[in-house]
Amino acid sequence: MQIFTEMGWVLYLVIFSFILLIKKDTRRLGLVLLLSIIIGSMISAYLRCYIGYEVPTLKFVGSNIPIISAPDIGVPCTIDGSFPAGHTVRTTIFAFIVGFALSKRFPRGCHLLWIYPILVSISRVYLLQQFPMDLVGGALLGLIVANIASRILKLDLIFVKSKT
Incomplete structure (x- = not known):
């Protein structure tokens, strides 16, 4: 499970x-x-910094799972919170944008990309790194950021052939 995280x-x-x-x-x-x-990473880091929703303090009994979490850079405060989940934000953005890009060529297969954020999210809960509500917030934030960025930067132009 740690590899998915x-x-x-x-x-x-x-x-x-x-x-x-x-x-x-x-x-x-x-x-x-x-x-x-x-x-998405910057918004997630700032929200975690200012919301202050605590990280789960639960520990595995009988096993030691070393998880190395590097701090997000570019944030002027220490990040002690866990809401919204940064891993889920990033993987949701990836699935949304790459899935949209693959939707013309693989109309049914592009939905398989959503397995990636689901596996990462489940592994974060399984390894006691986040609460389920952190993941819901991260998924919503990822969808919002990906949708706004793809509209502003005109992602749909990838399907238009350039004449140059």
């Missing part, structure tokens, strides 16, 4: 976005994904 780390998604930015055909998709992940 670590798959929601911001660095993996940023590297994937940069790979999309390098290729000319997917440059707009990479830009929208990168900006959405950065904006």
Whole structure:
């Protein structure tokens, strides 16, 4: 379960976005994904900083699961809260934007991307890192950020062929 939790780390998604930015055909998709992940992570970090909803203090009995959580950068305060869940925000943004990009080519298969945020979210609860309400808040924030960013940055233009 720990591997699913670590798959929601911001660095993996940023590297994937940069790979999309390098290729000319997917440059707009990479830009929208990168900006959405950065904006979503920053909003999530600020909300966690100021809401102050506490992290679960429960521990596993009989086993030690080392989870290394790196602090979010760019936030002027210490982040002790857990609402909304940053991993869920980022993976929801990823599933929304990449799923939209794949929707024309794979109309039924693009929904399989939603398994990714579900697995990350379930693993966060299973490993006692977040409460279920943190995940609901993170998913809603991720959907809002991805929707607004894809509209402002005109993500639907990825389906239009350029004449140049």
